[in-house]
Amino acid sequence: MSESTNPSPPLLRVRNLSTGFETPRGLLWAVDGVSFDLDQGRTMGVVGESGSGKSVLVRTVMNLLAANAVVPDDGEVLFRGRNVRDLDAIEERHFWGTEMAMVFQDPMTSLNPVKRIGRQLTESIRFHLGLDDDAATERALELMNQVGIPEPKKRLRQYPHELSGGMRQRVVIAIALSCSPKLLIADEPTTALDVTVQRQILDLLGRIQRETDMAMILITHDLGVVASYTDEIAVMYGGQIVEHAATSDLFEDLAHPYTEALLASIPRIDLPSHARLQAIGGRPPDMVAPPPGCRFAPRCAYRTDECEAAIPELISVADRMHTCRCIRPLVSHRDVAEAVVAPNRPGSS
Amino acid sequence: MAGVGEAHLRTDSTPLLSVEGLVVEFPAGRQGVVHAVSGISFDVLEGETVGLVGESGCGKTSTGRAIMQAPRPTSGSVTLDGTDLASLDAKSLRRIRPDFQMILQDSISSLNPRRKVKDIVARGLRVWNRGSRDEIDAKVREVLDAVGLDPEVVGSRRPHQFSGGQCQRICIARALVLDPKLIVCDEPVSALDVSVQAQILNILRDMKERYGLTLLFISHDLGVVKNVSDRVIVMYLGKICEVGSPDVLYANPAHHYTELLIESIPHPDPSARSRDDLFGRTAVDPPSPIDPPSGCRFRTRCPAAQERCRDEEPQIREIGPGHFVACHFPVERSANAAAGPGGDIAGE
Numbered sequence: 001m002s003e004s005t006n007p008s009p010p011l012l013r014v015r016n017l018s019t020g021f022e023t024p025r026g027l028l029w030a031v032d033g034v035s036f037d038l039d040q041g042r043t044m045g046v047v048g049e050s051g052s053g054k055s056v057l058v059r060t061v062m063n064l065l066a067a068n069a070v071v072p073d074d075g076e077v078l079f080r081g082r083n084v085r086d087l088d089a090i091e092e093r094h095f096w097g098t099e100m101a102m103v104f105q106d107p108m109t110s111l112n113p114v115k116r117i118g119r120q121l122t123e124s125i126r127f128h129l130g131l132d133d134d135a136a137t138e139r140a141l142e143l144m145n146q147v148g149i150p151e152p153k154k155r156l157r158q159y160p161h162e163l164s165g166g167m168r169q170r171v172v173i174a175i176a177l178s179c180s181p182k183l184l185i186a187d188e189p190t191t192a193l194d195v196t197v198q199r200q201i202l203d204l205l206g207r208i209q210r211e212t213d214m215a216m217i218l219i220t221h222d223l224g225v226v227a228s229y230t231d232e233i234a235v236m237y238g239g240q241i242v243e244h245a246a247t248s249d250l251f252e253d254l255a256h257p258y259t260e261a262l263l264a265s266i267p268r269i270d271l272p273s274h275a276r277l278q279a280i281g282g283r284p285p286d287m288v289a290p291p292p293g294c295r296f297a298p299r300c301a302y303r304t305d306e307c308e309a310a311i312p313e314l315i316s317v318a319d320r321m322h323t324c325r326c327i328r329p330l331v332s333h334r335d336v337a338e339a340v341v342a343p344n345r346p347g348s349s
Numbered sequence: 350m351a352g353v354g355e356a357h358l359r360t361d362s363t364p365l366l367s368v369e370g371l372v373v374e375f376p377a378g379r380q381g382v383v384h385a386v387s388g389i390s391f392d393v394l395e396g397e398t399v400g401l402v403g404e405s406g407c408g409k410t411s412t413g414r415a416i417m418q419a420p421r422p423t424s425g426s427v428t429l430d431g432t433d434l435a436s437l438d439a440k441s442l443r444r445i446r447p448d449f450q451m452i453l454q455d456s457i458s459s460l461n462p463r464r465k466v467k468d469i470v471a472r473g474l475r476v477w478n479r480g481s482r483d484e485i486d487a488k489v490r491e492v493l494d495a496v497g498l499d500p501e502v503v504g505s506r507r508p509h510q511f512s513g514g515q516c517q518r519i520c521i522a523r524a525l526v527l528d529p530k531l532i533v534c535d536e537p538v539s540a541l542d543v544s545v546q547a548q549i550l551n552i553l554r555d556m557k558e559r560y561g562l563t564l565l566f567i568s569h570d571l572g573v574v575k576n577v578s579d580r581v582i583v584m585y586l587g588k589i590c591e592v593g594s595p596d597v598l599y600a601n602p603a604h605h606y607t608e609l610l611i612e613s614i615p616h617p618d619p620s621a622r623s624r625d626d627l628f629g630r631t632a633v634d635p636p637s638p639i640d641p642p643s644g645c646r647f648r649t650r651c652p653a654a655q656e657r658c659r660d661e662e663p664q665i666r667e668i669g670p671g672h673f674v675a676c677h678f679p680v681e682r683s684a685n686a687a688a689g690p691g692g693d694i695a696g697e
Contacts (some may be wrong), residue, residue: 224615
């Protein structure tokens, strides 16, 4: 987010990135003018509902797009100073795995069902690091220990269907980590898993991220997941980042009405049972013909006519790190509200 | 957990649905038998929402389907409003099917893609000859309107023209149209975004009030289950672990499995983040339902497991008003210290 205050460039710099898809109804802008920086050793959470563009964003960053995708030239993805979009096919193959790696949502479909785990795990090790079979197997066993797979020798000879969902996701993580990438992108890595297994996998990713000091982008629709495991959060809506802040700032001083509405719609276990949920009315915008102004305006509780005049810019609220795409960010409402309420609450800290 | 016993059944009133000794088994080829549900009993009172929660493979969906008699359970009885469904022949069962309906997780694939929405919703009424064409039309309009869809606009469309949340509304309308006594909801909001999930949960609540529904709500999501339920049943590997009202059960889980589930939920508040690794405690996979552990089925993952848990299956017993647990050594908390672990066990 922040303009570089330190002289060294960030690990990943994304500027004004847009991705569109040709559809029968016209061009659909799934990602629309996204910019952010990510430093080494940081974990960024990208939150949003289905169709908000979060998966397309990271696929564009990885250069893993379908043939009907359109990426305008003024969008930039600079990874360690190099524009990812300029890589040719051969450079790209050496780039994936060693520089950036990705963990997908469904471990069953991202593993090859007719190849043994060992073969899939050593494939990229042999290709990228040029190790022979024995050395690659050695490294594979090491990785399996690192991701907490019991009986690794036996697992190497098994097929994906012989493993549980959590174990398969550990294998996928091991493959992603095999060539020590600088950036790991995890796209909904735990959505298909049970809550206890989710906790294990997120703890595992967090531990490995701290040990290796790599950067991580964690994509999820679950605000609970990002709250516990990230340093900063970007909230996406309608292909745009609508709020971006350090994790603690976002939850303390959320500024965008969409972030507020998203949080209020979660059935939290600390709420009493039968509490009525604050559903967000309406539907996400049609990205072939998005609303003219703020994309969230049609569903927003604080909407004014002004909101529909033009797309709001990302502006700083509170401090420079915290930005929000809203002409009337909530922080200002709350300051006013608290100033009125505060004298009546002597006991509050 | 092992949960045999019937201490949690309510004898003071006649339940609408009463499930006793329900067993569901599936053949697993040469490997033997999958014990999906192993002798569970519970009851649902009229107008109540009972939540059934647990990890995948715990038998919650098999329980829901066994109640629907699709397929029929291996053994045990399912009594709906005085009729034992399991003992009915196919013809009589079909005749009372309108009384119990089901809402499934994947709403889009549970709607016929080639039919118009109004025909999908009207189907049950036509099959059962419930009224004239005009009466059926009026009823379809009423339920579509009740779930927040405009009958004029949506009636002639087909399912592919709707989003997941809207398809789930259509499924709810279809279940409502026959005025059922019981609706089994199997993960009705799991495939939806949180904002849409909240809409559907609110609709289910409104429909429950408006039509006096009784719901069995199956979900893996503890937050959702807490929000909708009057009573929560926690299942693990085909057995009941713990039963209680949501506010008591979530505040003071007595079963170590319930505690693990609740602790595993990531909290949407970074100040509450607990970075203490549950890693060591949970790295074990659940055992296979083909060969479940002896005694308490949770003992292989339980931090409090002792020898007795291997030898003896715990009985469900009451540890507080309306709060039941099947555990020899329940989680100790000051709130329910009265029924501490030393107390009676085998109330057999």
